[in-house]
Amino acid sequence: MDTMNPKTKKQIRQELRSIRTKISADEHISCATKIQKAITNLSFWQISQNIAIYLPMAGEIDVLPILEQAWQEGKTCYLPVVKAGENAVLEFVKYQKNDALRTNTCGAKEPLATTPKISPEHLDLVIVPLVGFNESGMRLGQGGGFYDRTFAFKKDLPKNSKPLLIGVAYELQKIRHLPKETWDVAMDLVITEKKIYTDS
Numbered sequence: 014m015d016t017m018n019p020k021t022k023k024q025i026r027q028e029l030r031s032i033r034t035k036i037s038a039d040e041h042i043s044c045a046t047k048i049q050k051a052i053t054n055l056s057f058w059q060i061s062q063n064i065a066i067y068l069p070m071a072g073e074i075d076v077l078p079i080l081e082q083a084w085q086e087g088k089t090c091y092l093p094v095v096k097a098g099e100n101a102v103l104e105f106v107k108y109q110k111n112d113a114l115r116t117n118t119c120g121a122k123e124p125l126a127t128t129p130k131i132s133p134e135h136l137d138l139v140i141v142p143l144v145g146f147n148e149s150g151m152r153l154g155q156g157g158g159f160y161d162r163t164f165a166f167k168k169d170l171p172k173n174s175k176p177l178l179i180g181v182a183y184e185l186q187k188i189r190h191l192p193k194e195t196w197d198v199a200m201d202l203v204i205t206e207k208k209i210y211t212d213s
């Protein structure tokens with residue numbers, strides 16, 4: 014990379030989104046299965062009861078098999094809902110099979126009902142979508158700052174404190190140079206189809 018002229022987050026997002034479109038449907042499924050196994054084999058998964066997950070948008074890792082497994086294991090699952098307004102944060106609303114959904118202004122599906130909620134501090138584990146990441150778990154999201162604002166409290170806690178933030182990604186979303194800003198919240202783990210990245 015040209016260190017005199019480092020790429021902006023916006024440029025990196027565009028490049029990575031474009032790379033992600035080249036993944037075939039078969040690879041998409043096989044990567045999702047590998048990531049499901051890696052997450053659900055973690056000892057932390059077994060002791061987690063309250064899990065936040067997301068409904069995948071185009072190009073994002075398909076975490077629906079993880080959601081199904083969580084339900085089968087009797088875990089309580091939550092989906093992020095973008096709370097309107099400036100400096101918006103995410104609220105986490107309980108999601109059960111066949112609950113009604115609507116599409117929000119960002120194009121993501123979210124529960125129609127807005128209760129019951131759980132405060133982010135009370136979640137055990139959060140599965141986080143991302144556009145890019147680096148080896149030490151820094152994350153590049155869609156650019157809204159929603160996860161950063163919602164989990165800003167994690168910056169004052171030791172690594173691996175609850176809720177455990179697990180970024181899920183394709184290996185090809187890994188980049189060496191990621192601009193890190195003061196507000197960026199690191200993932201405790203990033204899990205790809207090839208590897209589990211942890212900085213500790």
Ligand SMILES: Nc1ncnc2c1ncn2[C@@H]1O[C@H](COP(=O)(O)OP(=O)(O)OP(=O)(O)O)[C@@H](O)[C@H]1O
Nearest residue numbers: 022153154155156157158159160161162165196197
């Ligand atoms: N803790 C915070 N307090 C206030 N503003 C914040 C905070 N975190 C992020 N922001 C704002 O959000 C904007 C987007 O941040 P950034 O580019 O890091 O998004 P992102 O990490 O890609 O998004 P997301 O977290 O939604 O995936 C920034 O311009 C910043 O002003």
Ligand SMILES: [Mg+2]
Nearest residue numbers: 154161197198
């Ligand atoms: Mg950020």
